[in-house]
Amino acid sequence: MNETPHTTELRSEPVTVIGLGLMGQALAAAFLAAGHPTTVWNRSSGKAAELVAAGAVLAPSPDAAVRAGSLVVVCLSDAAAVHDVLGPHRDALAGRTLVNLTSGTSEEARELTALTTSYLDGAIMAVPEVIGRPEAFLLFSGEREAFDRHRAALQRLGTATYFGEDPGLAALYDVALLGLMWGTLNAFLHGAALLGSAKVDASAFAPFATRWVGSVTEFITAYAGQIDRGAYPPEDATVETHLATMKYLVRESAAAGIDTDWPARIQALAERALAAGHEGTSYASLIEVFRGRA
Known part of the structure; x- marks a missing residue:
């Protein structure tokens, strides 16, 4: 099938991934596999080795990483880490969309909007192994125009669903769904103990x-x-x-x-x-x- 110029443009959108834990590595790998020029950064640069071998560019600093992508995806340990890493680089974030895939509360998601004028908060309802496949589903909330503009790139990670302008909604869905998971698993474990x-x-x-x-x-x-x-x-x-x-x-x-x-x-x-x-x-x-x- 011949690709249109628009399709080629979507595939070539430069993406940055900050944070290379198991999930961050999976996110970057999915962008690479979909043809996006991908820049990565992590405090421990050794975690980027396989991604660099696959074609990613390792940025020397968070500032350089942010400036390399029009879409900046961050997946760190918590909201405090996001503030710590990106807070000093608000100028670099100007004109770029920040997608926060770091777990946290709805209030923390709303507070992170202060980092940039174009912000999406997201939650990943999947394990790293299925990122990039349809069975991985991701929840997003925040600026509607930003979601629409980057929808194609975000869909490279899995099935992307948008919930509304309130940047805290994705985090609320996240914890509600995790509660459902834990309730189900606890019930199974109790039942297994009882039958055991x-x-x-x-x-x-x-x-x-x-x-x-x-x-x-x-x-x-x-x-x-x-x-x-x-x-x-x-x-x-x-x-x-x-x-x-x-x-x-x-x-x-x-x-x-x-x-x-x-x-x-x-x-x-x-x-x-x-x-x-x-x-x-x-x-x-x-x-x-x-x-x-x-």
């Missing part, structure tokens, strides 16, 4: 766990609609029904000598919802507990 007390291998439990998690996603979709409407009809089961079964989980855990903290916390949330008057409602009504209204 009966000499059931975790690998035997895993297929049933993944199948059930798939079914639970249907509850998520249904409950999201209830939450948005602010009404919680018990279309599947009431909070009371859930609570009765939760007590069995606590009792089984205690009997097997398995830590009861996780199931006891789940039970306590349901009890608080009932105490606040949510009898006869669906499990979705527990959101009022999380909102601090119960």
Whole structure:
């Protein structure tokens, strides 16, 4: 397929990646593979060796790195590190778009906008190994015009989704999704420990766990609609029904000598919802507990 001049221009947009941990290296490698002239910088220059061998340019300083790219992607340990590395180079950032892919809070994301007039905050929902493939998805928020201008380059990293002008939204989505991950993994680990007390291998439990998690996603979709409407009809089961079964989980855990903290916390949330008057409602009504209204 013949490339148009516009396509060639998009592929040749110069990109800078600052921070070469495992994720930063993966980001730079994806830009290189897509044909972008890529400049990199890291405090420890040795981490750039493989990228330089693949065609990247190692900048001698953060200032030189910033000036080399029209799109500057930073992936460091935290927001303080971003301020430390880029704060002294605001003049170099002028006229360039800064994309912060460093994990942090929504407030930290908003504060980093002071570094430049063109800013996007982002979150990477993927492991380094899948960066550059569609299954990697990245969340962005901040300046709409900057996202539109650099969308093609950002899509080289994975599936890029834009959430709005508030630069803190991507960070909020990030922690919300990570909470979902940890909740799911904690539930699996507790279940594996519980079944392990009966000499059931975790690998035997895993297929049933993944199948059930798939079914639970249907509850998520249904409950999201209830939450948005602010009404919680018990279309599947009431909070009371859930609570009765939760007590069995606590009792089984205690009997097997398995830590009861996780199931006891789940039970306590349901009890608080009932105490606040949510009898006869669906499990979705527990959101009022999380909102601090119960």
